[in-house]
Amino acid sequence: MTGPQQYPGQPEGQDPGYGQSPQYGQTPQYGQGPDLGKGGQQASYPPPGAYPPPQGSYPPPAQGNYPPSQSGFPPPPPPGQYGAPTEQGIHQTGGQPAGAGLRLVARILDGLIVGIPVAIVEGIAAAAGGWAVGYIVALILSLAGFAYFVLLESRNGATLGKRILSLRTVGPDGGLPSQQVAMRRNAFMLLGFVSALLNFTFILSGLVGLVTLAVFIALGVTIANDPNKQGFHDKFAGGSRVVRA
Structure with a gap:
C-alpha cells in the first residue's frame, strides 16, 4: 500500500496545504495576484492613485447674477421679492384702500x-307714553348705530352701506376685525348717546x-391725507x- 505522496521541498511527514498560516502579528499582503507573468514574476493590481482624478468639484459655482458666496450656492432673495414680506406687510395685499x-x-x-x-320708533314711543317714555327710548336707541357697526363689521366685515358700495372693513391682520377692534374704531359714535x-x-x-x-x-x-387711507379711528383700533x- 502506497503512503502519502511527498512533494519536492516538503518536509517529510507534513501534509500539503496544511499548517501554512501567517505568523502572529504579520498582515497578509494584498494587491498581489497569482503568478501570471513569465519568468516567475507576479502580476500586481494598479497602485493607489493610478486612476485619473475626478473632474470638476462639488458644489458647482453659482450661476446667474447672484453675488458669490463661500458656500457656492446662490444667496436668498432680498426682502420684497418672491413673496417675501415688505415693510407695509398686509397693507400691500389687503385690497385697494377706499x-x-x-x-x-x-x-x-x-x-x-x-x-x-x-326716528319712527322714538316718535311712536313719545306719542304713546309721553316725554319721559320717549326720553328713555331715545337713550336706548341712541346705541343702535354703535351696535349696528360693531356687529356687522366684526361678523361680516361690512355694513349694509359698505356692501352697496362694494367696500369692506379689515382688521390689523387683514382679516375680519374682532369685536374689540370694531368697538374701538366706532367709539366716536357714542357721542350720539351723550347727545341723547x-x-x-x-x-x-x-x-x-x-x-x-x-x-x-x-x-x-x-383719511384723505394718509397714504393707506386710515382715519384716526382706524389707527386707534390698531x-x-x-x-x-
Whole structure:
C-alpha cells in the first residue's frame, strides 16, 4: 500500500496545504495576484492613485447674477421679492384702500338705514307714553348705530352701506376685525348717546352736536391725507382699514 505522496521541498511527514498560516502579528499582503507573468514574476493590481482624478468639484459655482458666496450656492432673495414680506406687510395685499368721499357716502347710507327706523320708533314711543317714555327710548336707541357697526363689521366685515358700495372693513391682520377692534374704531359714535342723554338741555346737547361735527371733519381730513387711507379711528383700533371688496 502506497503512503502519502511527498512533494519536492516538503518536509517529510507534513501534509500539503496544511499548517501554512501567517505568523502572529504579520498582515497578509494584498494587491498581489497569482503568478501570471513569465519568468516567475507576479502580476500586481494598479497602485493607489493610478486612476485619473475626478473632474470638476462639488458644489458647482453659482450661476446667474447672484453675488458669490463661500458656500457656492446662490444667496436668498432680498426682502420684497418672491413673496417675501415688505415693510407695509398686509397693507400691500389687503385690497385697494377706499377714499374719504366713498366712505362718507357709505356712512350716509348707513345713517339712513339706522336713523329712519330709530326716528319712527322714538316718535311712536313719545306719542304713546309721553316725554319721559320717549326720553328713555331715545337713550336706548341712541346705541343702535354703535351696535349696528360693531356687529356687522366684526361678523361680516361690512355694513349694509359698505356692501352697496362694494367696500369692506379689515382688521390689523387683514382679516375680519374682532369685536374689540370694531368697538374701538366706532367709539366716536357714542357721542350720539351723550347727545341723547343731554337732550333736556338745549345748550349742552348743541355743544355735543358741534363736537360730533368736528370729529367727522377730522375723520375726513386724516383719511384723505394718509397714504393707506386710515382715519384716526382706524389707527386707534390698531390699524384697521376700509378697502374695496
